[in-house]
Amino acid sequence: MLHAHPRIAVPPETRFLEAAYYRRRAYGDMRDVRNRQNLAEWIANDKGTKFHDLHIGREDYIRQAAQGPGSLGSVIGRAFSMYGERFGKPRWGDKRPSYVRKVDVLRRLFPDAQFIHLIRDGRDCSASLKEMPWYSLDSFHAIANWAEAMDAGAKLRRKLPADTYYELRYEDLTDDPATELKKLCQFLEEDFDPAMCEPHMLAGVAVPKNKTWHNNTHGEVTRERVGSWATRLTGWEIALCEDVLGERLREHGYELSGAPSAAKAHVAAFRQTMAKRRASRMRKDLRDRVNRLREPGPVAALLTSGQREPQRVA
Known part of the structure; x- marks a missing residue:
């Protein structure tokens, strides 16, 4: 939907x-300049980076990144800005569900960034995640993933300025795309374009064919999957979701089905999973805080007028 906007490329x-x-x-x-070139070569040539999905010239990107501003964010951001240029668009974005837990890092890289958090019923999210061909973890991790995302979003609502962080619900967006997208465009300070309500017109260009789990993007906006958790989750998974996610679900306007209480063993396993995931994040965050004390060079991108102005990043 955002990529269908005439000024935004995602x-x-x-x-x-x-x-x-x-x-x-x-x-x-x-x-x-040699370090910029080395990093750009890794981004452009490593098979794990998915750079090829951008369909921009590798050598051209490496050259522009090396010749560009001397900061980490500038080398990374140049790939995205070139993607935008491919469509003649001045603004670009990036999308990954895990970013909701990485906003601090993203603001270090792109101080003038705006963040959009699309929220969906945690039961539907858990069901969908389990069905992804690349997902290898169990139901406890899938449910924990949504809980962590909601907790991270709550912190961002309290911490970030109103013009920096925006939330909307998947269910509202699919129910009335035009209304929700108009509000989103207001946040982005962009004019709404009706083409945003027809993202399937661009899916053939913007969605790689191998990502079969995004097949619905090739059709008109639908509510077909809303509430599908009722048939995609097992009874014990529904019970666990509503037991451990209940408060978070209600906070975002999702009604509970009245499922029986989850088994104590399942609740204990979920809490253990949450604790392990939390410990892993804390270790990674600690390493990053130590590394920030001895940065090898500038981090923030210098590609936009907003980025080149003095920034105060928490």
């Missing part, structure tokens, strides 16, 4: 933004 999910940030020490000070 590519398929990439795999290099976070990876480049966390391995920044390995590439050194981005004020050195």
Whole structure:
């Protein structure tokens, strides 16, 4: 929908933004043109980065990144800005569900960024995640993933300015796309375009064919999957979702089905999963805080007028 806007380009999910940030020490000070070139070569040529889904010239990107501003965010951001240029659009975005837990990192890289958090019923999210061909974890992790996203969103609502963070519900968006997209465009300070309500017109260009789990983007906006958790989750999974996610579900306007209480063993397994995931994030965050004390070079992008102005990033 956003990619259908005449001024905004949003590519398929990439795999290099976070990876480049966390391995920044390995590439050194981005004020050195050789380091910029080395990082750009990794982004463009490593099979795991999904750079090929952008369909921009590898050598052209490497050259422009090396010749561009000397900061980590500038090297990363140049790939996205070139994607926007491919469609003649001045603004670009990036989409990954995990970003809701990485906003601090993203603001370091792109200080003038705006964040859109699309929220969906946690039961539907858990059911969909389990069905993804690339997902290898169990139901406890799938449910924990949504709980963490909602908790992260709550913190962002309290912390970020109103012009920086925006939430909308999947169910509202699919029920009345025009109304919800008009409100979203107001947040983005862009004019609404009716083409945004017909994203299937661009799906053939914007969605890679191998991502079969995005097949619905090739059709008109539908509410077919809303509430489908009732048939896609097992009884014990529904009970667990409503037991451990109940408060979060109600907070976002989702009604509970009245399922029986979850088994104690399932609740205990969920809590254990949450604790392990929390400990893993804390270890990663601690390593990052230590690395911030000895940055190899500038982090923030210098590609827009907003980025070049003095920024105060929490």
